[in-house]
């Protein structure tokens with residue numbers, strides 16, 4: 158087995174373990190490269206069919222290509238696709254940068270609160286109806302007690318503190334100092350009632366691993382990751398007003414892999430183009446403690 162085979166095998170093991178141990182789980186799909194690789198792994202884990210609902214938190218500010226790519230793959234791969242959003246804040250027009258909310262407050266509402274309330278079923282969820290080719294209000298309000306997330310430990314500081322199976326309390330709060338140890342591939346999957354668990358099958362993958370796997374498996378990626386002739390591409394995707402591309406002429410997966418191997422970005426954080434990661438030192442960890450992905 159080579160390096161990618163070992164990573165794949167462990168991730169598939171965790172996905173199967175999660176599916177067998179938790180009653181009502183979903184998988185977060187941001188449409189970025191990591192969660193799309195995770196979705197690909199889930200298709201492998203369950204022989205082509207993904208038996209887990211895919212949840213997308215739509216801030217409504219996502220770069221439009223991302224939504225097109227989401228719906229294209231949802232159709233092609235017959236995914237059980239759900240999205241949720243903070244309809245009240247959006248209707249009130251309070252969002253950053255035009256509205257009165259600061260950057261972190263806006264993320265706190267459109268991402269963290271939207272996620273929390275989509276997962277617990279308090280807010281509307283919209284489910285893709287494959288027969289009608291449209292999203293419809295979902296009558297199922299049952300809370301998800303486990304959520305599979307494509308976070309990687311090397312992505313930024315707070316993610317490196319996660320476990321493969323990371324518990325959150327009833328309020329979705331994360332106690333970083335009180336997490337179960339995970340030695341020798343032994344994972345704690347038995348938690349007290351009311352615990353909400355985040356499952357991280359990609360924790361050990363690096364950015365280069367992800368791109369080499371995309372290259373090997375020929376996984377379809379949203380075009381934003383590639384230069385379209387302007388000498389820029391996105392290294393990490395998010396809301397259009399708050400995400401900056403990097404200088405790069407890599408226009409194919411092979412070129413992205415080659416570029417990463419040069420070490421060009423070795424001293425630049427992968428999420429450097431994401432404004433919320435830079436705010437008030439430790440801002441992202443505070444958001445994550447409160448439920449942010």
Ligand code: SF4
Pocket residue numbers: 216218252253254259260261263264265267268395396398399433
């Ligand atoms: S990334 Fe920007 S637009 Fe998106 S939720 Fe955060 S502040 Fe609002």
